Structure formats: C-alpha cells, structure tokens
Amino acid sequence: MSEIRRQEEQAEIEQQTPEQSETVLETSEAKNETELSSEVIEKIMEKVQDIDKKGLAYSQSDYDNLPGILKDGLLGQESYNRPGGKKEGYKKRFGKEWAENTHKTKDAFVHFNIIGRGRDLLGEKGLEIGRSYLGMPPNTIAIVFDIKNYEEVQQNYGAQEGKSHTFLNHDPNKRGEKLGVSIPDTEFGFVLSFRVAPRLFQGIVLSPGRNMTNTEIEMKIRGDEREKQKYGYSYDEEYNRARYKKDKIADDDYSPYIKEIVESMKEVNETKPERLIPIYDADGNLLWPEQMSYEEVKKYVAERDIKNNEAKNI
Numbered sequence: 001m002s003e004i005r006r007q008e009e010q011a012e013i014e015q016q017t018p019e020q021s022e023t024v025l026e027t028s029e030a031k032n033e034t035e036l037s038s039e040v041i042e043k044i045m046e047k048v049q050d051i052d053k054k055g056l057a058y059s060q061s062d063y064d065n066l067p068g069i070l071k072d073g074l075l076g077q078e079s080y081n082r083p084g085g086k087k088e089g090y091k092k093r094f095g096k097e098w099a100e101n102t103h104k105t106k107d108a109f110v111h112f113n114i115i116g117r118g119r120d121l122l123g124e125k126g127l128e129i130g131r132s133y134l135g136m137p138p139n140t141i142a143i144v145f146d147i148k149n150y151e152e153v154q155q156n157y158g159a160q161e162g163k164s165h166t167f168l169n170h171d172p173n174k175r176g177e178k179l180g181v182s183i184p185d186t187e188f189g190f191v192l193s194f195r196v197a198p199r200l201f202q203g204i205v206l207s208p209g210r211n212m213t214n215t216e217i218e219m220k221i222r223g224d225e226r227e228k229q230k231y232g233y234s235y236d237e238e239y240n241r242a243r244y245k246k247d248k249i250a251d252d253d254y255s256p257y258i259k260e261i262v263e264s265m266k267e268v269n270e271t272k273p274e275r276l277i278p279i280y281d282a283d284g285n286l287l288w289p290e291q292m293s294y295e296e297v298k299k300y301v302a303e304r305d306i307k308n309n310e311a312k313n314i
Contacts (some may be wrong), residue, residue: 004203005007005251006189018024026193027130028139031087032234036266036273036276036289040273040276040292043273043274043276044277044278045278045289045290046117046304047202047203047277047278048203048286048292048297048300048301048304049202049203049297049301050131050275050284050297050298050301051113051127051129051144051203051205051280051284052127052128052284053115053116054115054116055114055116055147056114056115057112057114057115057143057144057146057147058112058113058129058142058143058144058145058205059074059110059111059112059113059142059143059144059145059196060116060132060140060141060142061074061140061141061142061143062140062141063139063141063207063257064141066141066204066261066264067264067268069143069198070198070201070265070268070269071175071198071268072198073195073196073197073198073200074110074112074143074145074195074196075110075194075195076109076110076111076191076192076193076194076195080108084302086155096244107194109191109193109194110191110192110193110194110195110196111169111170111189111190111191112145112147112189112190112191112192113128113132113186113189113190114147114189114190115128115129116128117131117182117183117184117190118183118184118185118186118189119171119174119183119184119185119186120133120185120186122183127282127283127284127294128186129142129144129205129282130282130283132186132189133185133187135187139205139207140208141204141205141207142202142203142204142205142206142282143196143199143204144202144205145196145200145201145205146200146202147167148194149165149200150166150167150192151165151166151167152166152167152168152180153166153167153168154168155168155169155170155174155182162195163192163193164195165192165193166193167190167191167192167193168184168190168191168192169184169188169190170184170188170189170190170191171178171185171187171188171189172188173185192313193250198268199274199275199276202277202291203277203278203279203280204261204277204278204279204280205281205282206254206257206258206279206280206281206282206287207281207282208307216244217241217244217245220240220244221237221240221244224237225229225237230279234259247306254281254287257281258287258288261279261288263278264275264290278287284297285297
C-alpha cells in the first residue's frame with residue numbers, strides 16, 4: 001500500500017465516529033494480513049497475462065487441493081490408480097505417501113489442456129478455461145503453467161513411463177495425429193509426465209468452467225454407478241447430484257477464496273516470494289494482487305510488453 005493511500009485512510013478514520021472508525025480499522029487490518037512490499041507486487045504483476053493466450057497450459061483441480069499443489073507442484077495420478085491397479089491408490093491421492101511415491105517412481109500423469117488446442121471449443125465465444133470440459137465443477141481452480149520445456153511425444157498408452165518433461169495428446173479418438181498440431185477434446189486433453197514444479201506456475205484461476213447441463217449430470221451419475229460396480233467405490237448419489245448442480249462461485253464470494261489462497265502462497269513460499277502468482281477469475285479478470293477487468297489486463301500486458309521490448313533495445 002502506498003504512503004499516500006495510508007494517509008488518505010488515516011484522514012478518513014479521523015473523520016469517523018468511534019464506531020465507524022473501529023470498522024474502518026478492522027477492514028484495514030484485514031487488508032494488511034495479505035499486504036506485500038511494492039517490490040514483490042511488482043514482480044507478481046510482471047507475471048500477469050491474458051489467460052486466453054494460445055499455447056498456455058492449464059490443469060484443473062479441486063479447490064481444497066491447492067495448498068498441497070502449491071507445496072509439491074502438480075503431481076499426476078499414479079499408475080496404480082488405473083483400471084486393474086491397486087484400489088487403495090485412489091484413497092491415497094494428495095497424501096504425503098502419494099507425493100513421496102510419485103517423486104520416487106516418476107510414474108504419474110498430469111492431465112491438462114492447452115489454449116487453442118481444444119477441439120470442442122473451436123469457433124465458440126468466450127475464454128477457453130471457462131468453457132473447457134474439465135473446468136466444469138464449481139469450487140475448483142485451474143493452475144496456469146509454463147509448458148515450453150516439455151517435449152511433446154507421440155501418443156501411445158500414456159506419457160513415457162519414468163521420462164519426465166514429456167507430454168502427449170490423450171484423446172483416444174485422435175491417435176496418430178501429428179505432433180504439435182493434434183487437437184483433442186478438452187474432456188481428454190493432454191497428459192504429461194510426471195510433475196509440474198511450482199516454479200513453473202504462472203497463475204491461478206478461480207472456479208473455471210461452466211455449469212453442467214441436466215444431460216451431463218445424468219451421465220456423471222451413470223459414470224459414478226459404473227465405477228462403484230467395477231472398483232467398489234462408495235458414493236452418495238444424492239450428494240453427488242446436488243454437488244453437480246451447484247452454481248459457480250458468485251462474484252461477491254471471491255474475497256474469502258482470495259484471502260485463503262494468498263495466505264497459502266505466502267506460507268508455502270515464505271522464503272521464495274518470487275513464486276507468488278496472480279489470481280484470476282474464469283472470465284480473465286485479474287483479482288489479485290490488483291484488480292483489473294479482462295480488457296484492462298490485455299491493455300496492461302500489451303503496454304508492459306512494449307516497454308520491456310524497448311528496454312531490451314536500448
């Protein structure tokens with residue numbers, strides 16, 4: 001917060017009644033809990049980008065998994081979670097043992113999508129992250145990350161076991177398509193082996209995706225029933241149906257999520273503030289560390305890139 005703004009707030013407080021002053025002070029204290037130095041904020045703003053830019057990679061996960069993701073990175077689904085594998089693997093996902101085993105074996109696959117390479121989204125309006133199949137559930141997040149150091153390999157069954165920094169088209173209907181031009185449906189997207197490190201994270205998107213249609217809800221329920229019969233998973237149909245019908249996060253509900261995310265990032269990166277990343281909504285609006293509309297973000301990025309290019313040519 002700038003010195004000028006602090007002075008303005010202090011002047012406002014002095015003009016308030018005792019009751020009003022107490023409310024203002026409480027609000028100010030809440031803001032200060034996530035306050036960062038101007039240098040750190042500047043570094044975060046350097047990472048701000050148009051999240052609908054072609055080539056950006058993003059992976060969706062449940063909101064509750066974010067602290068572990070920020071700490072350990074995006075760690076894939078282990079091979080023993082595949083059909084025919086050990087059933088206990090499903091229960092161990094996101095646990096300490098799961099993370100340690102994934103690091104050790106490198107036999108895990110992260111599901112993700114790439115902007116501009118989603119067949120089911122071609123020709124439609126709106127940001128891709130907000131329309132992708134994997135981004136539908138409410139109370140979810142998407143991690144935007146750097147994919148340029150990963151090598152795309154030809155599709156077989158899965159990413160090459162034990163060979164990190166490779167990825168491939170995961171759509172079973174698009175086998176044999178040329179590398180770099182394959183366009184899978186976002187339901188399948190791509191898979192990479194075996195991890196995306198936190199240093200490669202570029203942003204967090206809150207509640208990406210659209211709401212499910214009634215037909216899609218029924219398809220999910222039938223899929224749950226098949227998994228129950230095949231793998232012995234237990235689930236509550238009434239609970240799942242209600243969860244699938246939930247709306248996305250309302251605009252006025254973003255603040256508690258932002259506060260929790262910022263606190264998690266600061267805790268995990270206490271000695272590495274350079275790893276703090278911007279937070280967006282699924283419409284591309286910047287929510288943190290500053291607030292900008294999607295149009296303002298695009299203008300800001302364009303002007304910043306021009307200045308950076310000019311500086312390089314001096």
